[in-house]
Structures are given as C-alpha cells and as structure tokens.
Amino acid sequence: MSCVLELKNIGFTYGKGTPFEKRAVDNVSLHIEQGEFIGVIGHTGSGKSTLMQMLNGLIRPTDGQVLLDGRDIWAEPKKIRQVRFKVGMVFQYPEYQLFEETVYKDIAFGAQNCGLQGDALDRAIRDAADFTGLPPALLDKSPFDLSGGEKRRAAIAGIIAMNPEVLVLDEPTAGLDPMGREVLLSQIVRYHKERHNTVLLVTHSMEDIARVADRIMVMNKGRLALFEPTREVFRKGDTLRGYGLQVPQITRIMQDLRRRGLDVPEGVLTVDEAFAALLPLLQKEGKLW
Amino acid sequence: MSFISIQDVCFSYEEIEEGKHVTNAVDGVSLEVEQGEFVAIIGHNGCGKSTLAKHLNALLLPDSGRVLIDGDDTAVEDNTYAIREKVGLVLQNPDNQLVASIVEEDVAFGPENLGVEPSEIRRRVDAALRAVDMYDYRGHAPYRLSGGQKQRVAIAGILAIQPQCIVLDEPTAMLDPSGRQEVISTLLKLNRTQNITVVLITHFMDEAVLADRVVVMDSGKILTQGTPGDVFSQVELLKKHRLDVPQSAELIHKLRGCGLQIDKIPLTQEDCVALLEEAMR
Ligand SMILES: Nc1ncnc2c1ncn2[C@@H]1O[C@H](COP(=O)(O)OP(=O)(O)OP(=O)(O)O)[C@@H](O)[C@H]1O
Numbered sequence: 001m002s003c004v005l006e007l008k009n010i011g012f013t014y015g016k017g018t019p020f021e022k023r024a025v026d027n028v029s030l031h032i033e034q035g036e037f038i039g040v041i042g043h044t045g046s047g048k049s050t051l052m053q054m055l056n057g058l059i060r061p062t063d064g065q066v067l068l069d070g071r072d073i074w075a076e077p078k079k080i081r082q083v084r085f086k087v088g089m090v091f092q093y094p095e096y097q098l099f100e101e102t103v104y105k106d107i108a109f110g111a112q113n114c115g116l117q118g119d120a121l122d123r124a125i126r127d128a129a130d131f132t133g134l135p136p137a138l139l140d141k142s143p144f145d146l147s148g149g150e151k152r153r154a155a156i157a158g159i160i161a162m163n164p165e166v167l168v169l170d171e172p173t174a175g176l177d178p179m180g181r182e183v184l185l186s187q188i189v190r191y192h193k194e195r196h197n198t199v200l201l202v203t204h205s206m207e208d209i210a211r212v213a214d215r216i217m218v219m220n221k222g223r224l225a226l227f228e229p230t231r232e233v234f235r236k237g238d239t240l241r242g243y244g245l246q247v248p249q250i251t252r253i254m255q256d257l258r259r260r261g262l263d264v265p266e267g268v269l270t271v272d273e274a275f276a277a278l279l280p281l282l283q284k285e286g287k288l289w
Numbered sequence: 290m291s292f293i294s295i296q297d298v299c300f301s302y303e304e305i306e307e308g309k310h311v312t313n314a315v316d317g318v319s320l321e322v323e324q325g326e327f328v329a330i331i332g333h334n335g336c337g338k339s340t341l342a343k344h345l346n347a348l349l350l351p352d353s354g355r356v357l358i359d360g361d362d363t364a365v366e367d368n369t370y371a372i373r374e375k376v377g378l379v380l381q382n383p384d385n386q387l388v389a390s391i392v393e394e395d396v397a398f399g400p401e402n403l404g405v406e407p408s409e410i411r412r413r414v415d416a417a418l419r420a421v422d423m424y425d426y427r428g429h430a431p432y433r434l435s436g437g438q439k440q441r442v443a444i445a446g447i448l449a450i451q452p453q454c455i456v457l458d459e460p461t462a463m464l465d466p467s468g469r470q471e472v473i474s475t476l477l478k479l480n481r482t483q484n485i486t487v488v489l490i491t492h493f494m495d496e497a498v499l500a501d502r503v504v505v506m507d508s509g510k511i512l513t514q515g516t517p518g519d520v521f522s523q524v525e526l527l528k529k530h531r532l533d534v535p536q537s538a539e540l541i542h543k544l545r546g547c548g549l550q551i552d553k554i555p556l557t558q559e560d561c562v563a564l565l566e567e568a569m570r
C-alpha cells in the first residue's frame with residue numbers, strides 16, 4: 001500500500017490577528033493509504049470541514065504541510081488548481097453552489113474544467129447523475145426548482161463526474177430521505193470498490209459510518225482525538241459521548257444485553273451483525289421457527 | 290376548532306394555464322393539529338413537506354383549499370402578522386434565515402419586529418441562546434459559524450419570538466448526536482411544559498418516534514398517520530415509500546420474519562432490550 005495523503009502537524013486559524021481569531025484545527029498529523037475508506041466524525045464546530053478544505057488546497061494551512069502522493073500541495077501555489085481535480089470535494093450544503101441554467105450544465109462544469117468534452121463528457125454526466133440517483137428527467141430542469149434532496153444529488157454528481165483520485169464528501173447524506181441515504185451510501189461504497197479510489201466521508205450518522213468505514217477520524221475541538229479502525233472507535237462509547245458523539249443504537253442495544261448477562265458478542269456495529277448473533281440464541285430458546 | 294386546520298390544500302410551483310397539466314407539490318392535503326400537540330412529518334425528498342410547512346405561516350398560500358391558524362385564514366392579508374406571531378418557522382437551510390451580522394442581533398430580530406420591550410428582548414435572546422447552547426457565541430458573526438452552529442442559532446431566533454407553535458423543517462440535519470438530542474429535548478420540554486405546539490419535519494425516524502403523532506407524506510399527499518407505534522409497525526409500507534424504521538424496530542422486524550412472536554415493535558433502545566431479554570430468559 002502507498003500513502004496517498006499525509007498531514008504533518010497541520011493547523012488552521014481563522015481571522016489570525018483579529019478579535020475573531022479562531023483556532024479551528026490544531027496540530028493534526030496522520031497518514032491515509034491509497035484506497036482506504038475513512039470516516040470523519042466530531043461535534044459541530046470540531047473542525048471537520050476546515051480540515052477537509054485543507055486537503056484539496058481550498059484553504060491553506062496556517063501551519064504544517066499537506067502531502068498528496070508525497071508532494072507538498074503548496075510547493076507551487078500556482079498549481080493548486082490541479083490538486084482540486086485530484087482531490088474532489090463535495091462541500092457541506094453543496095446545493096448552494098449550483099448556479100447554471102440547467103442541472104445538466106451544472107454537473108458538466110467541473111468535468112469540463114478537467115478537460116472532458118463531447119461524448120466522454122456526456123457519458124460522465126449521465127453516469128454521475130445515475131450514480132447519485134438523479135432521474136434523467138431532471139437534467140433539463142433549473143437547479144433552483146429542485147427539492148433539497150434533489151439539489152444535493154445534483155451537486156454530488158458534479159464532483160463524481162470529475163472522477164477524482166481522492167473523494168472527500170462533507171456530510172453528503174444530510175437531508176436525504178432514508179432510502180436516498182441508503183442508496184447514496186451504497187453508491188459511494190460501490191464507487192470505492194470499483195475505482196479503488198480513496199474516500200473520506202464526513203458524517204454525523206454513527207449508524208452509517210459504522211457500516212462503511214475502514215478507519216475513523218474523531219475530531220474534538222480542532223484536534224484529532226482518535227484515528228483507529230471502526231470497531232475500535234465504537235468500542236469507546238464513553239469517550240465518544242464525552243466528545244458529543246454516540247455509538248449506533250444497535251451497538252447500544254447489544255451492549256445493554258451483555259450488561260444484563262446475556263451471551264451476545266461485543267462490538268456489534270450493524271443490524272445484520274446483531275441479527276446474525278441473536279438468531280442462534282433465540283433458536284436455542286425455541287423462540288423461532 | 291384545531292389550532293392548525295389544513296383543508297384540502299393544493300399548491301403548485303408551476304404557472305397555471307388553460308389546458309396545461311400541472312403537478313401539485315402539495316396535492317389535496319387535509320390535516321388538523323391541536324394546540325399542544327407534537328406532530329412529526331416524514332416523507333421522501335420532494336414529497337412536499339417544506340412546501341406544506343411554508344403554508345403554516347403564510348409564506349405560501351394555497352392554490353385551492355384553506356389553511357386556518359387559530360381560526361384565521363392565511364390567505365387574508367390582514368391576518369399575516371398575527372399568524373407569524375403565533376407560528377414560528379425554522380427554515381430548512383439556516384443560511385436563508387440568518388440576517389444580522391452578529392449572532393445575538395440575529396436572535397433579537399424576530400422579537401424586535403414584534404415590538405417587544407428591549408429588556409424583555411435581552412432576556413429572551415439570552416434564554417434562547419442558552420436553550421440551544423450557543424450563548425458563548427452571541428458576539429460572533431453568523432457566517433463564521435459551522436453548519437450545525439448556524440442551525441442552532443436559527444432555532445434560537447424562532448424561540449425568541451415565543452410563538453404558540455414552532456414548525457421546524459429538518460432542524461437537526463446538520464447536528465452531531467448530542468446536538469440533535471439537545472434540540473429534540475428542548476422541543477419536548479417546550480411542548481410538555483409550555484404547551485407549545487410542535488410540527489417537526491425530519492428524516493430521522495428515531496426523532497419521529499418521540500412525537501404524539503406521525504404523519505407520512507408521499508408525492509404531495511398524506512399516505513398514512515397515527516401514533517408512532519402504529520406507523521412504525523408498518524415496516525414494509527414505510528420502506529416501499531423510501532422511509533425507514535429505527536434500528537431497534539428493524540432488528541425485531543427481521544427476527545419476527547424468522548418466527549419470533551411479539552405484539553409490539555419496539556421503537557426505542559430500552560423497549561428493544563427489554564423485549565429481547567424477555568425472549569431469551
Ligand atoms: N469562516 C470562518 N471564520 C471564522 N471562524 C470559522 C469560519 N468557519 C468556521 N469557523 C469556526 O471554526 C470552527 C470549526 O468549524 P468547521 O466548519 O470546520 O466545523 P465542523 O466540524 O465542520 O462543524 P459542523 O459539523 O457543524 O459542520 C468552528 O468553531 C467555527 O465557528
């Protein structure tokens with residue numbers, strides 16, 4: 001495996017030297033391997049979005065370095081635009097960056113800037129719309145006439161169409177209906193499996209991240225509080241609660257059962273795992289068919 | 290007479306022209322909400338929740354049908370002011386709601402417009418900011434806040450108006466787990482202790498289970514409604530309409546499919562644990 005992203009002691013202060021000075025990210029160092037699926041969680045205001053925006057050069061760290069494929073992305077500030085094609089960033093509330101006349105043109109925007117044209121561009125746009133579950137009939141509509149969830153899909157499709165090496169999604173499922181979340185989440189997983197690209201997913205849904213991430217970064221007050229495999233992170237319920245977070249409901253249910261002396265496994269993360277663990281126990285009791 | 294009375298309301302964003310078929314965003318909805326009720330509205334993206342919400346404080350007016358707030362028709366212009374005093378709406382995107390350049394001014398905006406005494410405004414602003422845990426940020430600029438922080442300020446802005454009814458359009462979409470819990474417990478507290486009517490639009494099923502009544506919308510219409518227990522036991526129906534159930538219900542539903550005998554689908558962690566413990570003893 002090779003390291004795709006390395007952060008060396010990076011930090012960011014908003015409004016340095018003003019009365020509004022705010023240390024949003026403080027001294028974060030880490031390695032991310034090519035092809036990893038990373039979850040990013042943390043209380044509101046913990047610095048997740050600020051940290052993500054430093055990964056693609058949208059904001060420049062006030063301290064430290066961001067290395068992409070071993071190279072400091074700010075070594076040549078004039079080339080920072082290229083970093084934005086390699087590290088595709090779906091912003092929090094991306095729907096407010098829609099501005100073209102039609103959804104189709106909006107999705108095309110980034111991919112065109114990456115040099116795609118003609119049939120290849122058309123295919124990338126339609127694939128991306130399909131990927132996010134956006135019905136083809138909406139492509140000719142104005143982005144302003146879509147519902148909240150539909151706008152979100154259009155905005156994500158615009159980044160997917162660029163096929164970035166590292167895909168960063170900042171709360172992409174916030175505001176989607178349950179099936180929309182489910183579909184988008186499984187599409188992201190599929191994208192990750194098929195293209196072997198690195199994915200970073202910021203979310204407030206512990207249930208979702210528990211199902212998909214290899215490793216999880218936990219941010220707390222601008223610092224990287226934990227960066228461990230998913231199961232390890234969700235073993236630390238008390239620590240997480242101290243950071244304003246939680247473990248998934250299903251994990252809590254199984255923990256409670258254990259605490260009451262029932263012989264169920266530790267560290268269950270999904271409903272499917274819980275189901276598989278309970279099935280034989282209930283069968284033994286003669287409670288099932 | 291109910292506090293909110295929605296009577297066969299249709300609304301379309303399209304121009305209505307002779308002979309042209311228009312799609313209604315809200316399509317024949319009738320709904321009564323009593324003073325002091327806590328109602329959750331769930332439904333797929335684009336099913337018309339926000340459109341319906343905007344009818345509750347006269348931001349949108351029905352193409353046909355009527356909306357009465359405390360007996361007053363929203364379509365009568367003279368009623369608008371009184372209606373907005375009674376029904377506070379927290380919009381889906383906080384950026385559309387935050388107007389001032391300092392957090393506390395933003396929260397004061399509503400009560401100022403209503404001509405509330407300055408000392409009373411001060412008191413309300415502080416209380417509202419504390420209720421959403423943003424008091425320490427009162428001197429900050431809204432645009433410098435994180436997504437979740439903005440959302441909390443927007444809620445404080447409505448709390449400061451002290452309306453009889455609060456309509457919240459996905460207020461927790463950007464919040465972390467404890468922030469979500471705080472907002473929901475604040476709403477429950479306002480509802481239980483001050484009898485404030487709450488209409489909560491949400492995509493989180495574990496929030497909807499806390500309401501007195503759950504209304505399920507689908508393509509502009511009301512698909513079904515009832516107590517959380519009634520609504521969330523219809524697991525297949527909900528899934529068919531792009532919705533979901535809490536993990537506790539999902540687990541028990543799957544076990545039921547394998548023959549586990551149960552009367553009631555558990556909606557909370559506690560109920561689920563109690564049920565399973567009983568089954569395995
Ligand atoms: N433009 C800005 N100017 C000044 N301070 C800012 C700015 N943007 C964010 N901040 C502050 O920096 C801190 C980190 O914000 P950031 O948006 O990175 O948090 P976050 O973890 O993404 O939160 P959320 O989960 O709410 O999106 C917060 O305290 C926020 O108030």
Ligand SMILES: Nc1ncnc2c1ncn2[C@@H]1O[C@H](COP(=O)(O)OP(=O)(O)OP(=O)(O)O)[C@@H](O)[C@H]1O
Nearest residue numbers: 145146147148149302314334335336337338339340
């Ligand atoms: N300003 C607008 N102009 C035209 N059509 C609109 C507008 N706003 C919403 N619509 C359409 O009206 C329908 C209902 O939208 P609405 O925003 O009420 O849905 P919603 O249930 O709130 O969805 P979400 O869960 O995504 O927020 C959708 O089909 C949407 O595309």
Ligand SMILES: [Mg+2]
Nearest residue numbers: 048049092436
């Ligand atoms: Mg953020």
Ligand SMILES: [Mg+2]
Nearest residue numbers: 148338339381
């Ligand atoms: Mg909406």
